Amino acid sequence: MKQPDIVAPGIDILASYTPLQSLTGLKGDTQYSDFTLMSGTSMACPHVAGVAAYVKSFHPTWTPAAIKSAIMTSATPMSSRVNRDAEFGYGAGQLNPRKAVNPGLIYDMDEMSYIQFLCHEGYKESSIAVLMAEKSVNCSALLPQLGVDAINYPTMQLHMKSDQEPTVGVFQRTVTNVGTPQSIYNATIKAPKGVEITVKPASLTFSPAVQKRSFKVIVKAKPMASGQMISGSLIWRSSRYIVKSPIVVYSPQED
Template identity: 70%
Template sequence: MQPDIAAPGVNILASYTLRKSITGLKGDTQFSEFTLMSGTSMSCPHVAGVAAYVKSFHPDWTPAAIRSAIITTAKPMSKRVDKEAELAFGAGQVNPTKAVNPGLVYDMDDLGYIQFLCHEGYNGSALSVLVGHPINCTSLVPGLGHDAINYPTIQFNVKKDKETTLGVFRRRVTNVGSAPTIFNATITAPKGVEITVKPTSLVFSKTMQTRSFKVVVKAKTMPSMNVVSGSLVWRSPRYIVRSPIVVYSP
C-alpha cells in the first residue's frame, strides 16, 4: 500500500545552494547563494529525519523494522481528508515520539523483498540487476500469503467477476517491547467486508521473540474506484500496534 505515511508537507520551505544560474539558461550569470522552494514533497526529508531519529535509539534495527515502527504508531486520519483514504494518506500522520517504542515490528530481510517481487511477476534477470547477484525466482521458496510480504499494512483488490473475493494474508511480528506480555487483536471491518485473525492473542515470554498469525479478508463485489477501510490493532497493557486494511475495486 502506498503511500505508507503522511507527514507535514504543505508549504514546507526547503533551502538549497545553487550549482548553476538562477534560470539555468545559457548566458544567465545570475547566481544566488541560497534559493527556496516549497511543496508537499518536502515531507520526504521530514520522514527521513524520523527514520534517523528511530535508528538513533535502535541502531541494530533493519529498514523494514524502522518503517514498521513509523507506520503502526501513526495517528489515524479520516476519509473526510481525502476520499481515497489510506491510498492518499497511508497509515496516518507520522508520530516520531511513539515510533521509538512501537511494541511490535513487522520485520523483513532482503529475501522477503525478493520473494515479494518474484510473486509480483518480476523475472530473475531484472531482479539480478537490482540486487547485484543472480536470482532464480523458480528456485526460491514462495513468499507466504496473498501478497507474499511481511508488511505492516494490508491492501486487498476486489475482483469484479466474483461475487465474493477471498484473501489470506500471513504476517509475523517481533516483540521489541517489554516481556512477558500478551497482545490481543481488535478488528474493525467496513460494511460488506468480513475480516478475521487467527490466533486472536499473541503471547510473548521475552523480548525479540517472534509470533505468526494470519488475516482472512472476505469482500463482496463493489463499484469501481471504491475504497473502504478497516484495521487490525494488536493491544497490550502498554502498546497499541495498528495496521490499516484497505479494500478497493479498481
C-alpha cells in the same frame, strides 16, 4: 500498499535555500534568500528521512523494514474527510517520531523476503538478479511465501477479483516483540460494511524480549462497484502499546 505509506509535513515548510542562486534561477533575477517557504510532497521526504534516522539512532541494528514498520504502525490515523482517497492518499497516517522509537511490535523482513515477493509478483529472474546484485535468481527454488501478497508488510491490500462473487484473501504476517518482554497483545478489528475480517490467533503472548509470533488475517469482501475502495484496520493492543495496520479492499477502475 502501492500508494503512499506515510504522511509528513510538506506545506509551507521553511527550508534552507542556496544564496549562490536566485530564487527563480532565471536570468536577470536578483532575488536571493538564505531561507524560503516551499510546499509539496518533496518537502515531506526530508521529514520522513529524518525520522528514519532518528529511529535508527535508538536502534542501530534494526533493518530498513523494521524502521519503516515502526514509523507506519505508530502513525496518527487520518480521516477520509481530509482526503477522499483515504489510505491511497495518506497511507497509514501522519508520522509520529516519538512513538516510532518505541512501537512495541515490528513487521521485519530480510533480503530473501524481497526476492520472494518480486518472484511472486511475476518479475523476471534476470531483472531481480540485477536489483539484488546477485549473479542469478531461481524463483522456483525459493520456498514460497504463504498468503496472497507474499510479504511481511505492516499493511494489507485486497484486490477484488470479481464484481459478481466475494473475494477472499489470506494474509500471513509475523511480528517481533521489541517492547515489554512479558506482554499480551489482543486483536481489535475494524471492518467496513460488506467485509468480514478474521484474525487467527486473536491474541499473541510474548515471554522473552525480541520474540516472534505469527498470525493470519482472513479478509472476505462482497462484490463492489468498479473504482470503489473501502478500508478497515487491525490493531494489536497491549497494556502499553497500540500497533495499527490499515486493511484496504478495492476494485480497480475499469477502462
